Amino acid sequence: MQKLSLYIFLLLLPLLGFSQEKNTVIENIQKEAYENSQLEILGHELLDDIGPRLVGTPQMQQAHDWAVAKYKSWGISAENQQWGEWKGWERGITHIDMVSPRVQSLKGTQLAWSPGTSSKGVTAELIVLPEIKDSISFRKWLPTVKGKFVMVAMKQPTGRPDDNWKEWATPESFEKMKTEREEMTKAWNENIKRSGYDRRSIIPALEEAGAIGIVDSYWSKAFGANKIFGARTKKIPTVDIQLEDYGMLYRMVEHGDKPKIHVVAESKDLGVVPAFNTIAEIKGTEKPEEYVILSAHFDSWDGGTGATDNGTGTLVMMEAMRILKKVYPNPKRTILVGHWGSEEQGLNGSSSFVSDHPEIVNNIQAVFNQDNGTGRVKRINGAGFLQSYDYISRWLRAVPDTIRKNIETTFPGWPASGGSDNASFVAAGAPAFSLSSLSWDYWNYTWHTNLDTYDKIVFDDVQSNVILTAIMAYMASEDDSKTSREQIILPIDDKTGERQTWPTPRVPQRKGGM
Structure with missing residues (x-):
């Protein structure tokens, strides 16, 4: 019996070691998020110093360059990838x-x-x-x-x-x-x-x-x-x-x-200017050709400074990447972040990326997109992927109960067809999930309004979203299994009498405003 017990212990030792390693990484993600948060300084630099990020403006280009420099200062590879051109314009007095x-x-x-x-x-x-x-x-x-x-x-x-x-x-x-x-x-x-x-x-x-x-x-x-x-x-x-x-x-x-x-x-008409996505990545060590993608659109309207649409989503993804690089520098899969341009005019940046990079899209493990406001994540649905319950639930179990208990999940959910950049990936058949937030009166007070400014940010909620995103990215990267892309069979449309179909990829507008 003693020999058998020792044998079983030796068999389980690698699993116990992985579990302890996993717990350590998760604890370190929380520790770094709580004790060394960069959210407020990032928010100040992006929203107060640079301001709104309307596609085609110098401020949009300034934001792209700022993000690349910030990622490189954290030891993360980053670049601006051109996807099109837009009407150049600068707001004046x-x-x-x-x-x-x-x-x-x-x-x-x-x-x-x-x-x-x-x-x-x-x-x-x-x-x-x-x-x-x-x-x-x-x-x-x-x-x-x-x-x-x-x-x-x-x-x-x-x-x-x-x-x-x-x-x-x-x-x-x-x-x-x-x-x-x-x-x-x-x-x-x-x-x-x-x-x-x-x-x-x-x-x-x-x-x-x-x-x-x-x-x-x-x-x-x-x-x-x-x-x-x-x-x-x-x-x-x-x-x-x-x-x-x-x-x-x-x-x-x-x-x-x-x-x-x-x-x-x-105002000034600046002619035609290039339009970009900012892409940064932490290269995978075991499966570098498979991708976990953090997603948030970078552009905004310019009535305010674009703080909750989508400054907060941008801050979540940048801070999550910073933390992951510090506590999980050698991920199993490549962790990539996309800060998309011209989401507000029809998901142009993300749909261009999907069109231009099939080698990435075809090997996505998961996309986590955050867009709608400053509130803590309240809902995650399976986006119409039949087996999404298995892996999303598995990853969520690693999230602290203080965060997880506030999240409602729906499986298998429904495929996104528009609204935010996760839809660009879903249309291409990639498992992409919206981290949907509490309202905080977003739709009336800050969504595309003159009041969408830094003072509306609820940093406690944003910090919670950082921890959630970083842990979900870590768990998706470490998962032994590749996520299933099996789709649900959509129901009959009551109006047409025909079966509904999966969303199709949209053709991005690569020359806009002209």
């Missing part, structure tokens, strides 16, 4: 002031890629869209826009978000407000439709008719928050004015006050 019938500085900004003004700016009266009978009457009205700023957004009936109304208003008052808003929105949309245009195509028509500028207001249904996207004008400036000031100007026009505004928007 924006001032928007009402100058008549009184003087007031207004809250707003120029939209992305908008044509600029001279340093002296332009001054003109504001007008709003009329009540439109039909396309003929609209064409007759069009010449009146010449030399004027045209307001193209609906006047909102309230600047208070619905949750504020729900808390303080009577139920009757809340319902009355919602009904009035629905009626106003329907009437506004039908009015534009009668012009023969829609909300997008009407902008070039106004520009061609001689408008001096376009004034928009895309309220985000939150206090002080407006969505800031791209301009649709080619020669005249487009500015977005926050709801509070926009509504005041609109009422002035309605009451015949003939308000005038002065706009300075000193």
